[in-house]
Amino acid sequence: MEKLVEIDRYEKKEITKNYRSLLRACKNILSNDDIKEIRKAIEMALSRKKEFRRPSGKLSAIHSLEVANIVASEIGLGRTSIICALLYDVVQGDDVEKHEILEIFGKNVEDIVTGLIKVKGLYEKDTSIESENFRKLLLTFAQDVRVILIILADRLQTMRSLNLYDAESQQVIAAEVGYLYAPMAHRLGLYSIKSEMEDGVMKYTNREMYSFIAKKLNETKRARDKYIADFIAPIKKELEAAGLKFDIKGRTKTIYSIHNKMKKQNTPFENVYDLFAIRVILDSKEKDEKADCWKVYSIVTDKYQPNPSRLRDWLSIPKSNGYESLHTTVLGPDKKWVEVQIRTHRMNEVAEKGLAAHWKYKGGEGEKGMDAWLGNIREVLENPERNAIDFIDDFKLNLYDEEVFVFTPKGDLRRLPKGATVLDFAFDIHSGVGKQCNGAKINGKHASIKQVLKNGDQIEVLTSKTQVPRAEWLNVVATSRAKSKVKQALKEIQYKESEFGKETLVRRLKNWKIELTDQLIHQLVKHYKSKSINDFFREIALGTIDVTSMKDVVSAPDTKVLDKEKQEEVAQQKSATNFVAGYDELEDSDDVLVIDKNLKNVDYSLAKCCSPIFGDKIFGFVAVTGGIKIHRINCPNAPEMRSKFGYRIVNAQWNSGGTANFQATLKITGTDDIGIVSNISQVITKDLKMKMRSISIDSQEGSFEGTVTVFVNDTDMLGRLIKKVKKVKGVYNVSRIDSVV
Template sequence: MRMAPDWQLSESERQEMISQYRAALHVVGVKLKPHELKTLRDWVTRSFTQNPSEDSFRLLIRNLRIIQLLVNEFMLGRSSILGTILYDGLLDGTETVESIEKQFGDSVAVIVQGLYRAHDLYERNISIDSENFRQLLLTFAEDLRVILIMIADRLDTMRNLKLLDEELRPKVVYEVTHLYAPLAHRLGLYAIKTEMEDLSLKYEQPQVYHDIARKLNETKRSRDAYIQAFIEPVKKRIEQAGFDFEIKGRTKSIHSIWNKMKKQNTSFESIYDLFAIRIILDTPVEAEKSSCWQVYSIITDMYTPNPKRLRDWLSIPKSNGYESLHITVMGPQGKWVEVQIRTHRMDEIAEKGVAAHWKYKGIKSESDSMDQWLKNIRNILENPDLNATEAVDTFKLNLYDDDVFVFTPNGDLFKLKKGSTVLDFAFAIHTSVGSHYVGAKVSGRNVPIRYILRNGDQVEILTSPSQTPKRDWLNIAVTSKARAKIKQSIKEQENKDADLGREALMRRMKNRKVEFDESQMTGLSRKHGFKFISEFYQAISFGQLDVIELCDELQEMAKHGNDETDTTALRSVEHFTKQTDLEKITTENDVLVIGNDVKNVQYSFAKCCNPIYGDEVFGFVSVSGGIKIHRTSCPNAQQLKERFGYRIIDVKWTGKSGKVDMATLQIIGNDDIGIVNNVTSVLSKEKNVQMRSITVNSHETFFEGTISVMVSDVAQLSSLIKKLEMVKGVVRVTRL
């Protein structure tokens, strides 16, 4: 609420403003040039003197605190500081994006514009569960520093929640719990994530928070004494080994303790691992891993380790760049103690997160966490099949999901999603390995097909040439690749079985001199209770139906004039009758002419190549009697023509299609954060072109994307391909 124009600062408020200003000036002084420092002073003066009120005073103090946060706790520099300062000028109209870019550069302008877009969404009271939330996340993906500034903003708000209007507090806490704390976690800002969670718990369940805080305080003396007793002998042994290091003891966060109490349904007193020891080594980068493992050896010589609690994030860092070695050992008095071993570099990255990578930009990281994180966000945002709520849910889940890394006996490393089974791993190696799977060994031990992979497992897949995928494998496989290959293999096997059954019946009928009639077959299959004729032929192949008895039934049906056949059954192409000339077909809006001007043809477009109007196509008579339309360039075309030439039929386009069809494009180009926006911008400007889905994967310096679009004909698709090829960074566009 605004105060009267004659509102005056109290002495304590004046001192607070001076103190915060000096503190902000101190931290930014080494990062800004003299004329940029003048921008800071002008901003402070303008922020308060133009509209002196309690609101403007509180906003100024808050912004000064955020600037200090950005430098001290987020390790951000000039662009982020100036972006935060100049953002207010964009809001009140004294600055424009163009003027900011001209004076301070593109990097600052991008940050200011990102903050402004987010502000615009919040001004309209956009819920994070709404459709426009995707647009907010797209703003995030444009520049990572925008995310860090917004996290800093919410952290300051949580620290000073009592200053916020009471009706706004629940919304802020909800956003912090469901968005900003998970973001901080994903970016490796563990200290900030922990503080956010504790402050959220303090607001949502103050009694629980204060009870745990009180009990921690009451046991602090005994805990400190125990930690000291544990550390002393460890410290001596590490010193004797010649390492330069420091040791810290820490207690679990209140929120973490509360989660463990809920998860284990136990009391505070029953939580055994309330504290952890952190050993931080000062060692050169090239000796980091060996030094950490040497200290590990010292600790495990002194105390008995729990092998189930070993966490090796040195060999394979977490996806957010976290590196450390965690072990849990049995300390004095029979108490479990977690020991974390890392270097100063690793510790700073663990505490400061992705921002700390910039400090060590001369060191090549083993996991490009920023690009991987942005790619995950894009995959969610750019999938139009997800509605808003699903997008948020998927986003929250992806933040917490971990990958699992598994080795082959030869030492090859594979990355799968958490929860994958050995069957998924078999298909990840190769489709043929998965298709012929008969068993697996993990570290030399036989495991069942449902065994869920764990980090570091060494898996040997056992195969047999006679094995084929089973339908119940779909209840075991969790990765999309494995499930797709299993479904494809089952379908192919079913078609093969159906062909064998059909051929067996035709041979028997030929011997009995019974004429083969597809419509009679359809009627006969329905008589035996089969919904699809392919299932009827499969039953013959499996020996479930006797071909001699079927021939007898067909002869009997022929004697009675086909009375028992279903007159509405599907007919094969050989029995279609000539309709009219080409003009008649065109006027009836039929866009395909099949064979020699036949009518009443049931046809569908093959999913393997997705033909669209104008493509060169051919027809394939399926087992069910319908026609599948394939492109002549279909990857399956050659095989179909070689194996089933007698089932190929000529097809040609006529008239003009009044509908749109889906086409899939593959895009390969140079990896760049803005490449997706550039591609989707081209698509959005195309009239009568609708994007159905887009996925992007990064491989070192290149990216590979797949886009599904709805177009009316091949000419429109060709035009779109040419425009996409002109996008900066795109190397090749290919239709799949």
């Protein structure tokens, strides 16, 4: 501790608190020798030559201790991973050499620390998911699963400290966590971490809705707690009578999952019925686990009517990430549907800590499944032919959670994502089988390659030596492995066709005594309006372009055409970023928007997906056409745009002197009383003197739901309108919706 310099009293307390917390966590899972090594790693982390702070301003040593605490207590990893979490910052800061790590802690620690340093180095270069660096980052993950788990701990701690970052960094970090790391945590079975990440992402990308749901949950807590107690009481009595040892409690669902339900069901908060779930956790011996879980199921469904379509049995066949549980939905008091989850303490630890728990409970199938998953990831990432967008999309496909279980003719079990087809199954067997697949027999009946698989299907793949992959197959397959193999096969076919077309053209030109130059190729591509040179050669091979018709074109090349091409290229290079205005010009501007600080004379439009209006926090997104689309910071598409196309994001803000009319759409729900529409219209047009573009009302069973689109000057004006309409008698709720009607 005495080696620390330039650290204030608060930071010393934080270091001491995290230091003790980590040692307490280690005491429960590690030997005394392991703890001694961890103490040594902590001392190395705290004895840096100079103070080092993260972009948030937090001392790096504190962050490392916090990450190590997550690795130990929340993920449940051991000595090697804890030491790596403590040391990779120190090694990168040149305070400790890698060879010292090898000598003191061994080869495993050195390898993982090297992987973590690579990841951090790639972030410092470029965090854009579309960049080649991101392929390298994911490939580093796929080499050792502990690298992924430690980085997940790092990202979780960063999310917990996100309030210390500036507004732009908050958006970028939250978008990346939501796009990649939360799904990855889910795929690895780390449900607690995944849930906290998702809620954190929503807090910073859609704060208004996050705060709204949090407030509603707080307001309804007392009623919800009473309902849970009433639901549990009779079940608890029956379980005790059956001699079972158990814990039973209600668990409120996350804000993110509640918001998802509101969107999927297109319903307000008040109509979301499954705000919580009841969880029964049994203290059972491993040999009795399944029988005890089904015993609880029998007791619950004897007491409350079950919904047969909502039974989920992950006891008989666990998910590929090892998740085991029995879920059912029953009709509780007051005719409300309630989800009940039944599992043992072992299953619950696996559900919370995922893969790490499988190393504790040996013999679990999850580790084998995860090894196969990581192998599949490596196969996707190591293909050098893939472009960045394709490979990140395919990587995301590997993060599926819902699965179907199907069988080969010999009875071997195969896990595939929900929505997988016969063709996916064929490629899962072997890429050679997939390429020649022309159908299948499912449960003895003939089926096409497009047939979607169902749980329990037994599949015999049918092949033909004359069958070759086709471009349409990309719309048939659902797995990343199959997509990757189909694309690879198509490229091989296209390459062969292109080479054959080129040879055909060269032979014909040789007969005409004309040499095939780059200039001539570009002229021909332009003349025949081919998309690319390779496409041009393929069109020759396929007979789309007749080589004999080229003689007149190649004999008298039109230099004017070539000159025109050059002129067009120059014109295209003159992009919006060349028109930069000075500060003086900007101050006198009547533009409503200021884009990228001083950028002026830029074509922009307001995005229809979120309909920004004056006063909203906004950003610009450079469209493919060269113009700029203006989005709200909490646009539903913002996280993906920031993560996938971060390089196309530009700053934008409203010019305080600008005035304009903007369209805003409100969703209104209420009692279907006579004159309600007239009253709403009067408030808008007469009381507030606003222009109304449209109003649409749908009545059903005494209530109504409708939308109204109005023209407003800014968010203040819209806020006044919402408050006024809420006061109309019979109106339940008024909220702004994204898309313009």
